[in-house]
Amino acid sequence: MNFTTSKKLHNEAKDHIVGGVNSPSRAYKGVGGGTPVYMKQGKGAYFWDVDGNKYIDFLGAYGPIITGHAHPHIAEAISHAAYNGVLYGTPTKLENTFAKMLKEAIPSLEKIRFVNSGTEAVMTTVRVARAYTGRDKVIKFSGCYHGHFDSVLVEAGSGPATLGTPDSAGIPETVAENVITIPFNDLASFKQAMEHWGDQIAAVLVEPLVGNFGIVEPKEGFLEGINTVAHDAGSLVIYDEVITSFRFTYGNAQQLYGVEPDMTAMGKIIGGGLPIGAYGGRADIMEHVAPLGAAYQAGTMSGNPASIAAGIACLEVLQEDGVYDELDRLGERLENGLLDKASESKIPVSINRKCGALTVYFGDETVENYEQADASNGEAFSQFFHLMLEQGINLAPSKFEAWFLTTEHTESDIDQTIEAAGKAFRAMAK
Ligand code: PLP
Numbered sequence: 001m002n003f004t005t006s007k008k009l010h011n012e013a014k015d016h017i018v019g020g021v022n023s024p025s026r027a028y029k030g031v032g033g034g035t036p037v038y039m040k041q042g043k044g045a046y047f048w049d050v051d052g053n054k055y056i057d058f059l060g061a062y063g064p065i066i067t068g069h070a071h072p073h074i075a076e077a078i079s080h081a082a083y084n085g086v087l088y089g090t091p092t093k094l095e096n097t098f099a100k101m102l103k104e105a106i107p108s109l110e111k112i113r114f115v116n117s118g119t120e121a122v123m124t125t126v127r128v129a130r131a132y133t134g135r136d137k138v139i140k141f142s143g144c145y146h147g148h149f150d151s152v153l154v155e156a157g158s159g160p161a162t163l164g165t166p167d168s169a170g171i172p173e174t175v176a177e178n179v180i181t182i183p184f185n186d187l188a189s190f191k192q193a194m195e196h197w198g199d200q201i202a203a204v205l206v207e208p209l210v211g212n213f214g215i216v217e218p219k220e221g222f223l224e225g226i227n228t229v230a231h232d233a234g235s236l237v238i239y240d241e242v243i244t245s246f247r248f249t250y251g252n253a254q255q256l257y258g259v260e261p262d263m264t265a266m267g268k269i270i271g272g273g274l275p276i277g278a279y280g281g282r283a284d285i286m287e288h289v290a291p292l293g294a295a296y297q298a299g300t301m302s303g304n305p306a307s308i309a310a311g312i313a314c315l316e317v318l319q320e321d322g323v324y325d326e327l328d329r330l331g332e333r334l335e336n337g338l339l340d341k342a343s344e345s346k347i348p349v350s351i352n353r354k355c356g357a358l359t360v361y362f363g364d365e366t367v368e369n370y371e372q373a374d375a376s377n378g379e380a381f382s383q384f385f386h387l388m389l390e391q392g393i394n395l396a397p398s399k400f401e402a403w404f405l406t407t408e409h410t411e412s413d414i415d416q417t418i419e420a421a422g423k424a425f426r427a428m429a430k
Contacts, residue, residue, distance in 0.1 A: 001390055005050040006038040025062070030398035032382040037389070042069025044408035047394055055394040056413050060404030062396065063211070063243050064268040066356075067317045068408030074272045077313035081306040089300070094308045101315055102270070102278065105251045108260040112280035113289060114303040118242035118267030119147025121277035122205070124289075124297045125263045126151055128279075129203035129236045131288045131295035137197055139235075140205045141184040143213035143370025143400075146240050146265075152205070156181035184210060184369045185218060187225040198233035208253040208261075211243030213373035213400045214359030215352045223259040236285065242267040242277070246315065247404075248355040249324055272314030274307040317407065327356030327405050330414050334358065334405070337418030345425035347380070356405035360384075373400060380428065387424035393417055 013020035021027045021036065028034045038050045045068055047055040060066065067074060099112045115121050126138055138151060146152035154164035154176045164179040166172070180197060182189040184206075194201065208223055210216035230237050239261040244253040246269045254260055263281030270276055280286060288295045301307075317323070335353045338360060342349040348364045359367075362380035367373045381399035388395055395403060 001053050001392070002051050003035060003037065003049075003053075007035045009038045009050060010035045025396075025398060025401075028397050030378075030382075030400075031385045032379070034386060036397075037394070044068040044070075045406055045410070045413050053392060055389075055392045056409070056417055057394045058403040058405070058417070059394050059396050059401075060406060061273065062268075062401070063247070063404060064271060064273050066247065066269050066404070066406055067272070067314055068406040069273075071272075071314075071317060071408075073317055074310050074313040077272070077309040078274065078306055081309040084305065086306040087301065087304050092303070092305055092308070094305055094312065095303045098308050098312050101312065102266075102280070105246075105315075106255065106264065108254060108262075108264060108282075109280035110283040111286035112278055113286070113297065114308070115277040115279065115297070115299055116275050116301050116307075117147070117277045118240075118265065119149055119277070120299070121242065121265035121267055121279040122146045122152065122238075122240050123149040124295075125238045125265045125279045125281075126203060126205065127297065128285060128288055128295045129238060129263065131293065132285050133202040133234065133236060135200050135202040135235070136178045137180065137200045138178060138203050138205055139180045139182065139190070139193055139197075139201055141207070141210075141370075142181050143184060143373060144205075144207045144210060144240070145212040146205060146207075147242075150175045151179055154179040154181060183371065184216065185222055186369065187219075187222055190226060191229055194229050194233055194235075198235065201230070201233060201235040203236040203238045203263075204230045205238045205240060207240045207244065208257060208259070209244050209248070209354060211247075211357070211402055213370045214361060214367060215354050215357050215402050216367060216369070216373070217352070217354060218257065219368065223257055227259060227261075236262040238263045238265065238281075240265050243402075245270055246318055247357060250315075250318055269314060269318075270311045271307050272310030272312075274310040275301070276307040276311055323407055324355060327407070330405055330409055330411065331356040331358060333411065334403075334414045334417065337414065338421050341418060341422035342425050344422065345429040347425045347428055350376075356409075357402045359400075359402050361399070383428055384421075384424050387427055388420055391420040391423065393420050 039047045040050045041048045047057045150171045153168040155167040164176045166176045241252045245266040265279045267277040290296045362377035
């Protein structure tokens with residue numbers, strides 16, 4: 001494949017945009033370098049780059065694009081919003097419609113607030129939990145990404161009963177000292193941390209089904225255990241469902257597992273590809289948010305008609321019969337095909353899949369926590385990534401990310417991808 005124009009644009013970008021990218025994960029640092037491909041058009045399950053190469057897309061823009069690129073129903077809603085005025089700074093009827101749609105699908109959202117990104121949504125749930133409980137500390141789980149605000153860019157200390165350390169320059173130790181990070185799926189460590197800090201914990205922040213060190217499901221009893229132990233200590237449970245909202249079912253991961261948090265943060269899919277975030281939960285907690293309560297949160301762009309209209313249109317597409325069954329069917333076909341091809345070439349891989357999202361880990365070990373995901377072979381993934389890109393298969397450039405199917409992928413796209421993977425595995429085995 002010829003990437004000449006992408007290379008030229010990236011050299012130019014580096015003169016103007018820090019690192020040449022507007023989000024670090026796009027820079028191919030996680031796959032041993034290379035020039036990021038500059039896409040020009042997306043339609044359905046496909047991308048075309050600036051050099052005219054065509055790709056089957058499994059990046060899905062890191063999650064939001066579940067209905068494929070430029071879905072006509074969503075494009076029409078955005079176009080209508082564009083001609084009707086994209087930003088009013090006043091309430092609109094659309095916001096009520098969308099809030100009701102979300103509440104119907106996710107009953108734990110007694111009250112909702114729309115914001116502009118997943119980061120904003122999670123950040124505010126943490127602030128509200130602190131306001132509600134009058135406590136400062138938060139527990140989170142290693143490897144889970146919750147956005148880029150200070151309290152969640154904190155690394156684990158040396159054990160469950162130790163405080164965190166900053167995971168980015170520019171974050172004060174005093175912020176990190178209020179965050180405890182423990183391994184996912186490890187209820188014993190969670191209980192130990194709660195025994196130590198329980199009466200100081202405002203909230204436990206968890207991705208109920210992890211999307212950020214690959215797709216990792218909670219072990220049986222893990223989410224129930226978190227609820228019981230947290231609530232016994234007077235702490236709140238916050239689900240970060242930024243990736244998992246409407247990804248696996250018409251609703252959230254909390255619908256899959258039948259466990260309800262006190263608050264939920266959402267983003268990605270609910271904006272139909274436009275910037276959005278939302279948070280919500282128990283009414284008595286949400287009433288602590290301004291203008292009713294003392295926890296402040298505001299936004300010029302919040303609830304803008306374009307994002308809300310795109311979100312409504314996206315959920316309307318997802319309400320169609322059989323959408324998630326088909327994602328699951330194609331996901332299973334892809335998983336089985338990849339496993340067959342890897343075993344033919346004797347490349348050790350393990351795959352975690354839920355419905356139309358999966359992660360291929362290079363290694364034998366089944367992945368249930370971040371340590372195991374981190375131990376998977378990054379060099380092998382990098383090689384695989386570039387071999388797939390050369391064959392027109394666009395994956396996320398990191399061994400920790402998921403492949404996301406869309407409603408627009410066909411059986412033939414999946415079969416073509418399996419064939420490409422077969423070739424990649426054979427090249428790797430040489
Ligand atoms: N929470 C989770 C689980 C995420 O995966 C992400 C982004 O990938 C975020 C929060 C942050 O969302 P955003 O990038 O919209 O700020």
